[in-house]
Amino acid sequence: MSTRPGQGVAGAPWQGHWKGSECCLFFCYACRLLSTAVLQSMTPAISIRNLYKTYANGFKALNGISLDVQQGDFFALLGANGAGKSTTIGVIATLVKKTAGTVEVFGQNVETHVYDTKLNLGVVPQEINFSLFEKVMDIVVTQGGYYGLPIKVAKERAEKYLRQLGLWEKHNQQARVLSGGMKRRLLIARALVHEPKLLILDEPTAGVDIELRRSTWEFLEEINKAGTTIILTTHYLEEAENLCRNIAMIDKGEIVVNTSMKQLLQTLNKELFVLDTYNHMTTAPLLNGFEVKLLDETSLEVALDKGQNLNEVFQLLSDNRISVKSMRNKSNRLEQLFVSLLHRPIDTSAAGAVK
Amino acid sequence: MSTYDGKTRLMLNSYIFIAYQTIVIKEVRRFLRIWVQTLVPPVITIALYFVIFGNLIGSRIGKMGGYSYMEFIVPGLIMMAVINNAYANVVSSFFSQKFQKSIEELLVAPVPNYVILLGFVTGGVARGLCVGLIASLISLVFSGVHMHNIFITAIVILLGSVVFSLGGFINAVYARNFDDISIIPTFVLTPLIYLGGVFYSVDTLPPLARHISQFNPIFYMVNAFRYGILGISDVSIGLSMGLLTLLTVVMFAFSLRLLYTGKGLRN
Structure with a gap:
C-alpha cells in the first residue's frame, strides 16, 4: 500500500480511496487471516x-x-x-x-x-x-x-x-x-x-x-x-x-x-428395567413379546427392544394383576455396550465399575 | 527448539532459568527440611574424627609433611565430608523421586535435560559446601587457620562436589531399589576415600600400595585440596586439577546421555 497524493498515509479501505489492486490485496490478506484462524481452530487438540x-x-x-x-x-x-x-x-x-x-x-x-x-x-x-x-x-x-x-x-x-x-x-x-x-x-x-x-x-x-x-x-x-x-x-x-x-x-x-456418545448409545438396542411390585411372585409372569426375569419375589427385570412400548408392559402386567410400586433403569447403558463390544464379563456390584 | 527467533529464544531462556531455580530451591529445601538426617550426622562424625584421630592418637604420631598430624588430616576430612554429602544428596533425592514417581513432574514439563542435571548437581554441591563449611568451622577449634591458595582450594572443592554429585546421579539412575543406592557408597566410595590419603601421606606406604593409590581419583582430590590449604601435596597439582576437570566433563556428558536415552526414567 503506497502513499497516495493528497493523502498523508495510506490507510484502511474506509480511509479514503483505494485502487482496485489494493482492495484486492487487502481482501486476500483478510481471507488469509481468517482462514488461518479457522484452520487453527479446526486443528485437532x-x-x-x-x-x-x-x-x-x-x-x-x-x-x-x-x-x-x-x-x-x-x-x-x-x-x-x-x-x-x-x-x-x-x-x-x-x-x-x-x-x-x-x-x-x-x-x-x-x-x-x-x-x-x-x-x-x-x-x-x-x-x-x-x-x-x-x-x-x-x-x-x-x-x-x-x-x-x-x-x-x-x-x-x-x-x-x-x-x-x-x-x-x-x-x-x-x-x-x-x-x-x-x-x-x-x-x-x-x-x-x-x-x-x-x-x-x-x-x-x-x-x-x-x-x-x-x-x-x-x-x-x-x-x-x-x-x-x-x-x-x-x-x-x-x-x-x-x-x-x-x-x-x-x-x-x-x-x-x-x-459420539449419542450415536454410540443409539446403537444400544436393548434397555433393561427393574420393576418393584406389590405382589409376591414365585415365577416370572409371561408377558407376550417381552423378556422377563424374576429377580426376587417382588421384583422383575424386563428387557425392552428398540421400538417396543413401555405402556404395553404395564398393560400386560395389569392383565396379570400385578401392580408396580416403582421402576428404575437397570445399571448403566454404556456398561452394557462396553461388555457387548469388548466381550468381557463384568461385576455390576461395584457401582458400575468394570473390573 | 532451534526454529525459534531471537526474542522467543530469550523468553525461553528466562523460562529455563526459572525452571533451574525451582529445582535448586526444591533440592535445598529438601536437605534443610530433614537437617537431622542430612546435616547433623556428618558434623558429629567429623567432630569425632578430629577428637580421636587428630587429638588423642594424632599427638603420638608426630609430624607429617611438616605439619602436626591434626593439621595434616583437616583438609582430607573436610574434603571427605564434602564429597560424601554431595553424593548422598543427589543419590537419595533423585532415587526417591524416581521411586515415588514424582520425577514425572519434571519429565512432563518443558525442562531440558541439561537443566534437570544442573539442578540436581547444584543441590548436591549446595549440601556438600554446607557440610564442608560446618566441618571447617569445627576444625578451627582443633587446629589453626591455614590457607595456602584460596583459588585452588575453591576450585577443588567445587569440582570435587560436582564430580560426586554426578556420581550420585549416575548411581540413582541405575538403581532399582534402595539397596542399590547404599551398595556403591559402602563398598566403593568409603574404601576409596579411606585409601585416598585422607589420614596419611602416600610416602608412608610401601611402593606397591603407593602405586595402586595413583589409580584412586579421590587421592588426587584430597591432595589438591591439601595443597590449597597447606601447600603440600603427594602429586603434581597440575595433574590433579587436570584429572578433576576431565572427570567433571566426562561424568557430566555421561549423565546427560543417560537422561537423553531415558534410562530408568522413560519406558
Whole structure:
C-alpha cells in the first residue's frame, strides 16, 4: 500500500480511496487471516497416527492407534485394565517412548516441538506421584516453576486452583495428611497451574467417594466450558456417559469404537428395567413379546427392544394383576455396550465399575 | 527448539532459568527440611574424627609433611565430608523421586535435560559446601587457620562436589531399589576415600600400595585440596586439577546421555 497524493498515509479501505489492486490485496490478506484462524481452530487438540508401542518385555501395548480429539471436546477413552489407555497417555506426555507413529498436540509434533506441546498439555496421572512430605502449596508452585512461571504468578495460580478444588485450607500442610480424594484433586490442581489448553486425566476419580467425585465432575465441566479440551480415561462408565461428548474404546492396543456418545448409545438396542411390585411372585409372569426375569419375589427385570412400548408392559402386567410400586433403569447403558463390544464379563456390584 | 527467533529464544531462556531455580530451591529445601538426617550426622562424625584421630592418637604420631598430624588430616576430612554429602544428596533425592514417581513432574514439563542435571548437581554441591563449611568451622577449634591458595582450594572443592554429585546421579539412575543406592557408597566410595590419603601421606606406604593409590581419583582430590590449604601435596597439582576437570566433563556428558536415552526414567 503506497502513499497516495493528497493523502498523508495510506490507510484502511474506509480511509479514503483505494485502487482496485489494493482492495484486492487487502481482501486476500483478510481471507488469509481468517482462514488461518479457522484452520487453527479446526486443528485437532490431539492427533495420533499409527501409534505402536512394544515394551522391552515384548508386550505389545499399542497396535497402530489412530485417533483425533477436536478442540473444546470432552472426550472419553475407555478400555479394560491393560488395554493401552495409560500407555497412550504416557506417549503423549513423553513418559513412554513410542515404537512407531506420530503424536501431534494442536498440530505440533510432541517430539520436534517439545516446548510448545508441553506448555499446551496438562496430565493428571493415574497414580499419586507427588512427594508426600512436601507442602500442598509447594507442590503446585514448584510445578509452576518447572513451566517457567515466575514465583508470584505460580503462587497466584496455585491459590486459585487450590481454592477451586477445595484444598486451600490444607495448603500449608504436608501432602500426606490429605485424604485419598483430596490427593487426586491436588493432582488436578498441579496439572492446571500452567493453564494448559488440553487436560488429560487418567482415571481421576478412581477410589474417590461419590460426593467428591460429583464435585470433581462439576469442576471439569466448568473448565471444559471455559475452553479447555479434556480427555478422560475412566473405569466408571457412568462418568463417561454423563460428562463426555465423544468416545473411543480401546481393546488390546486397538481402537474398537470411535464415535459420539449419542450415536454410540443409539446403537444400544436393548434397555433393561427393574420393576418393584406389590405382589409376591414365585415365577416370572409371561408377558407376550417381552423378556422377563424374576429377580426376587417382588421384583422383575424386563428387557425392552428398540421400538417396543413401555405402556404395553404395564398393560400386560395389569392383565396379570400385578401392580408396580416403582421402576428404575437397570445399571448403566454404556456398561452394557462396553461388555457387548469388548466381550468381557463384568461385576455390576461395584457401582458400575468394570473390573 | 532451534526454529525459534531471537526474542522467543530469550523468553525461553528466562523460562529455563526459572525452571533451574525451582529445582535448586526444591533440592535445598529438601536437605534443610530433614537437617537431622542430612546435616547433623556428618558434623558429629567429623567432630569425632578430629577428637580421636587428630587429638588423642594424632599427638603420638608426630609430624607429617611438616605439619602436626591434626593439621595434616583437616583438609582430607573436610574434603571427605564434602564429597560424601554431595553424593548422598543427589543419590537419595533423585532415587526417591524416581521411586515415588514424582520425577514425572519434571519429565512432563518443558525442562531440558541439561537443566534437570544442573539442578540436581547444584543441590548436591549446595549440601556438600554446607557440610564442608560446618566441618571447617569445627576444625578451627582443633587446629589453626591455614590457607595456602584460596583459588585452588575453591576450585577443588567445587569440582570435587560436582564430580560426586554426578556420581550420585549416575548411581540413582541405575538403581532399582534402595539397596542399590547404599551398595556403591559402602563398598566403593568409603574404601576409596579411606585409601585416598585422607589420614596419611602416600610416602608412608610401601611402593606397591603407593602405586595402586595413583589409580584412586579421590587421592588426587584430597591432595589438591591439601595443597590449597597447606601447600603440600603427594602429586603434581597440575595433574590433579587436570584429572578433576576431565572427570567433571566426562561424568557430566555421561549423565546427560543417560537422561537423553531415558534410562530408568522413560519406558
